[in-house]
Amino acid sequence: MTNTIKLAEFSSVVFFVGAGMSAESGVPTYRGAGGIWTQYRYQDFACQRAFDADPQGVLDFHEVRREAVLTCKPHAGHYALAKLQAAHPRLHVITQNIDGMLQRAGVHVDAELHGSLWRMRCAKHGIREDAATGQFSTRRCPDCDAWLRPDITWFEDAVNEDVFTKAGELIATAELFISVGTSAAVYPAANFIPLARRAGARMIEINPERTEASTLFERCYALPASEALTTLFV
Numbered sequence: 105m106t107n108t109i110k111l112a113e114f115s116s117v118v119f120f121v122g123a124g125m126s127a128e129s130g131v132p133t134y135r136g137a138g139g140i141w142t143q144y145r146y147q148d149f150a151c152q153r154a155f156d157a158d159p160q161g162v163l164d165f166h167e168v169r170r171e172a173v174l175t176c177k178p179h180a181g182h183y184a185l186a187k188l189q190a191a192h193p194r195l196h197v198i199t200q201n202i203d204g205m206l207q208r209a210g211v212h213v214d215a216e217l218h219g220s221l222w223r224m225r226c227a228k229h230g231i232r233e234d235a236a237t238g239q240f241s242t243r244r245c246p247d248c249d250a251w252l253r254p255d256i257t258w259f260e261d262a263v264n265e266d267v268f269t270k271a272g273e274l275i276a277t278a279e280l281f282i283s284v285g286t287s288a289a290v291y292p293a294a295n296f297i298p299l300a301r302r303a304g305a306r307m308i309e310i311n312p313e314r315t316e317a318s319t320l321f322e323r324c325y326a327l328p329a330s331e332a333l334t335t336l337f338v
């Protein structure tokens with residue numbers, strides 16, 4: 105029987121969430137069997153070059169991804185995290201996920217490192233559509249008529265510096281850092297794990313598998329996210 109971890113004993117807590125968090129909801133992870141990039145070539149659907157060559161085709165692909173995500177529902181772990189966050193004044197959530205599943209369960213996400221499937225942006229005018237989990241009204245910028253692209257970090261894109269800076273600040277002051285469902289193989293996001301350790305946070309990993317960063321954690325719980333989040337923390 106594992107002793108529960110009392111989050112109130114830590115003045116600042118960061119949950120660092122990856123695709124494994126959504127796996128039990130039915131959203132495919134990036135790696136492994138069923139992973140989306142084993143079925144599609146990212147060069148055709150998920151980079152600026154593809155969008156420039158065929159904006160409608162790339163937007164259609166993302167519409168299909170949104171529809172797939174909407175058939176999935178948050179699981180008990182998502183709701184448990186929302187409850188833990190509501191009870192702690194400084195429980196921050198930083199995610200690599202783009203699916204909006206945490207928000208659908210009522211989690212406040214402080215930083216979406218790789219953006220969101222649910223926002224569209226104009227290269228010149230910034231975010232122009234934020235559908236939360238609904239339909240977009242237009243594929244064109246209302247100000248300049250340019251094609252809007254999903255506000256996500258595609259392959260070959262630079263990351264959003266503002267979002268990474270905010271995440272870095274939260275992690276640098278965290279007393280407890282809990283990684284959930286990330287392979288720690290996608291950079292630069294994976295750099296946040298050694299950053300948390302250098303900053304002196306207590307380090308906990310939740311993942312059924314060992315990861316490239318497991319040696320940086322004091323405790324690794326080989327549990328699925330739903331079980332870990334509903335049993336390990338109070």
Ligand code: NAD
Pocket residue numbers: 121122123124125126127128131132133134135200201202203204218284285286287288289290293310311312313315327328329330
């Ligand atoms: P990843 O796919 O590289 O790794 C997923 C990790 O989750 C693996 O280590 C796996 O062992 C673990 N896992 C699987 N089932 C789990 C469960 N039930 N509970 C806990 N852990 C579980 O994911 P990543 O590290 O987040 O990197 C993927 C990148 O691709 C991210 O940058 C992200 O932007 C993007 N992506 C996002 C989504 C999404 O939004 N849901 C899905 C796929 C990819």
